[in-house]
Amino acid sequence: MNLLHSYTNGNTHVSLYDDGTKVREFDGKPMPAHPESMDVKITNYCDGGCRWCHEKSSITGKHADLDRLLDVIKALPAGVEIAIGGGNPLSHPNLLPFLRELKARGLVANMTVNQKHFKPNQNMIRLLLSEQLIYGLGVSYSGTKYQADIAPFVSMTSNMVFHLIMGINSVYEIDDLQKFVKENGGESCKVLVLGYKDYGNGNPHYASHKEAIDKNKLRWFRFLSSFFKENNLTLSFDNLAIEQLNLKRFFTDDAWKKFYMGDEGSYTCYIDAVNQKFAVCSVEPNRVSFDDSGLLTFFQSI
Amino acid sequence: MQTIRQNVFETNSSSSHSFTCTIETEGMLEALVVDKMGNITLNGGNFSKFEFYISSALQKANAIAVYCEVTGNDVVRAMLEEVLLSQTGAEKVVVNVRMLGPDRNSYVSSEFLSYLEEALGSKRDIRNFVFNPKSEISAVYGYDG
Numbered sequence: 001m002n003l004l005h006s007y008t009n010g011n012t013h014v015s016l017y018d019d020g021t022k023v024r025e026f027d028g029k030p031m032p033a034h035p036e037s038m039d040v041k042i043t044n045y046c047d048g049g050c051r052w053c054h055e056k057s058s059i060t061g062k063h064a065d066l067d068r069l070l071d072v073i074k075a076l077p078a079g080v081e082i083a084i085g086g087g088n089p090l091s092h093p094n095l096l097p098f099l100r101e102l103k104a105r106g107l108v109a110n111m112t113v114n115q116k117h118f119k120p121n122q123n124m125i126r127l128l129l130s131e132q133l134i135y136g137l138g139v140s141y142s143g144t145k146y147q148a149d150i151a152p153f154v155s156m157t158s159n160m161v162f163h164l165i166m167g168i169n170s171v172y173e174i175d176d177l178q179k180f181v182k183e184n185g186g187e188s189c190k191v192l193v194l195g196y197k198d199y200g201n202g203n204p205h206y207a208s209h210k211e212a213i214d215k216n217k218l219r220w221f222r223f224l225s226s227f228f229k230e231n232n233l234t235l236s237f238d239n240l241a242i243e244q245l246n247l248k249r250f251f252t253d254d255a256w257k258k259f260y261m262g263d264e265g266s267y268t269c270y271i272d273a274v275n276q277k278f279a280v281c282s283v284e285p286n287r288v289s290f291d292d293s294g295l296l297t298f299f300q301s302i
Numbered sequence: 303m304q305t306i307r308q309n310v311f312e313t314n315s316s317s318s319h320s321f322t323c324t325i326e327t328e329g330m331l332e333a334l335v336v337d338k339m340g341n342i343t344l345n346g347g348n349f350s351k352f353e354f355y356i357s358s359a360l361q362k363a364n365a366i367a368v369y370c371e372v373t374g375n376d377v378v379r380a381m382l383e384e385v386l387l388s389q390t391g392a393e394k395v396v397v398n399v400r401m402l403g404p405d406r407n408s409y410v411s412s413e414f415l416s417y418l419e420e421a422l423g424s425k426r427d428i429r430n431f432v433f434n435p436k437s438e439i440s441a442v443y444g445y446d447g
Contacts, residue, residue, distance in 0.1 A: 020311035025304050037312040081312045110313045136311025161313045190310050221391040222340065225333030229325055234309045236322040247321060249389050252434065255329020261307050261320045268312075 004135075005079030005106065009033055016079055016108065020136060020159055022261075034076060035299050036267040039282060042066065042098070043087035044274045048114045050142075052168055054200035054283060057087040064273035066098040068290065072271070075296050078106025083136075085112045087274075090121045099133040110136030112163060118149040129157050138163050138192065141173065147180055155185035161236070162189070166244055167196035167206075167213035171220045174227050174235075188232040193220070195240025199283040221245055239264050240283075265302040271295075331433040332359040334386070340393035342386050346371070346400070346408030357438040362431060364399075365439070368408045369418045371399045381425045382432075389433060 001017040010033040012026040044061030102109045111134045128134045141162045162177050181189040198206050265280040277287040278298040308322045344367040370379040383395045399408050421431045431437050
């Protein structure tokens with residue numbers, strides 16, 4: 001792997017490599033001056049129709065003012081990651097100039113795309129990857145139905161990450177994805193496990209499918225570890241999944257200290273650019289308007 | 303101090319990739335996966351041989367189950383069950399250890415029992431003993447060759 005960026009953030013030195021590996025080095029307690037990564041919602045438009053969407057995105061959703069967003073994040077130095085999502089971020093009419101500006105600033109853009117949106121946007125996704133306008137490509141995975149649509153991209157990038165949601169996706173889909181990646185010439189399979197968000201549309205969806213969702217989550221809890229010894233598989237987890245899986249049970253204390261990247265808000269924060277608000281993360285109801293705070297002031301206040 | 307995210311960019315736009323692991327991640331505890339009924343079944347084993355080596359989580363859990371059967375130590379038995387249930391999400395722990403009769407399936411030496419006793423002081427000890435791959439037993443009894 002090759003070094004992509006390195007920078008100093010407060011008392012922490014950060015190195016980011018081209019396979020996504022990030023190494024933080026610090027003495028004492030880490031005191032970051034700015035976020036290492038921003039989770040950014042650039043649109044609330046989406047025709048995916050996922051009933052559990054915690055963002056409540058829909059075909060009536062609005063797009064963000066990306067010029068305002070670029071101004072808000074102007075204090076971030078090169079090397080900081082911007083995780084772009086929506087809604088369907090590919091639907092934003094100003095996506096390309098926005099990504100080109102991020103690249104010009106040395107910011108590392110990553111994007112999550114729903115599997116359903118690959119086919120209608122395949123030329124755009126090819127362009128984003130070939131021009132290195134995005135590095136990590138997250139795929140909101142919805143099963144084998146749309147697998148053929150993502151097959152051509154598996155060998156194009158080694159930084160494709162399949163997002164599976166506990167309570168929605170089956171834990172056994174990890175097995176399917178490993179085979180799928182191998183069959184399509186991918187080097188290794190990367191999976192991000194997301195906890196079930198009982199927020200937005202996730203709340204009523206849970207209320208009406210409680211038994212099925214809880215059973216599904218229990219299977220994750222019981223069988224996830226059977227994938228730990230698989231070759232060429234990288235498993236990553238968001239903080240909600242860590243809590244719902246009690247992930248710490250699988251690791252020694254020393255390993256946890258070394259590989260746990262921190263609670264929400266310790267190195268990251270969320271921007272709802274559509275509504276021009278900051279939050280600790282996307283499921284945090286307390287939000288602060290762009291008009292009331294700058295990004296760094298907000299981050300320091302967390 | 304160093305913290306490391308391995309092998310992935312931050313693609314998630316709603317929360318962060320807060321932990322990553324691969325087969326090469328150091329410090330991963332051993333997994334014990336429940337059966338289709340959602341149970342963990344302990345069938346004992348032979349822990350009385352002159353020489354043996356146990357390292358898998360299932361072997362070590364079985365060794366403790368045999369210890370409990372022989373010594374009648376219900377405190378350790380309860381701790382073992384609690385550790386296995388919380389670690390695996392199992393519905394129940396089925397103990398099928400038989401020390402007597404024609405269908406006997408387990409054997410143990412007194413040396414082995416004393417060795418185990420030292421490793422079973424608390425739930426934390428039991429968890430570490432069973433699931434930490436660095437915790438293993440290599441025994442040679444009454445063997446001087």
